[in-house]
Amino acid sequence: MTAKIVEIFHSLQGEGLFLGQETTFVRFLGCNLFCSYCDTLYARDEKRAAEMTLDQVLSAVSLTAKPGQFVSLTGGEPLLWAKFVAGLGPRLRECGLRVYLETNGTLVKEMAVLSDKVDAVAMDIKPPSDCGQQLWDTHREFLELVKDRAFVKLVITSGILPDEVERAAGLVAGVGRGIPLVLQPASGELAPDMGLVRKYQAAASRQLDDVKIIFQMHKRWGVR
């Protein structure tokens, strides 16, 4: 079995609940969405990808990974390679590593066959203002599958609609009000007004127990 891998590297987790933890990243080729704020467009570039076997990925990961740490399976969208991920997860655990899946939360059938093979899931909610699609029902179905190990991330751009934040919080609350929701302010041209982000946090907190504002940090730290 093989998958197309864009890069494997060791760094600090730059976003989400596990911010700052040492992590080894395995970036898979390709994505099924086109988000307005995507900062990994290079993950679509076939020329940057190498076809690798499970053994080759494990061997590359083991050069830097330390026992107990997370290995982030990211992209692009790693669930486009669901069979490979289903094979890789148990092998990483055998090496004493924890499996962390970063996903756009849309490939429900693929997630259904491997939800017990990952230890933590960072699931994005993509509102229509970001990706041009209505994905609410798909996201709800996806979150049901991983609710015992997931946190949800919502990128807050200057263009997000207040109703979308409200709806995202309601979606998460409908699955479980204890599921953490991370509001991640976009940077650069799409950066939102922080006063508004605080209002979104207060509004979401009426439906959920754990709503945090966490910035993406790896670029500020100067790491990949």
Ligand code: SF4
């Ligand atoms: S889902 Fe992630 S990788 Fe895919 S387009 Fe959106 S931000 Fe980029």
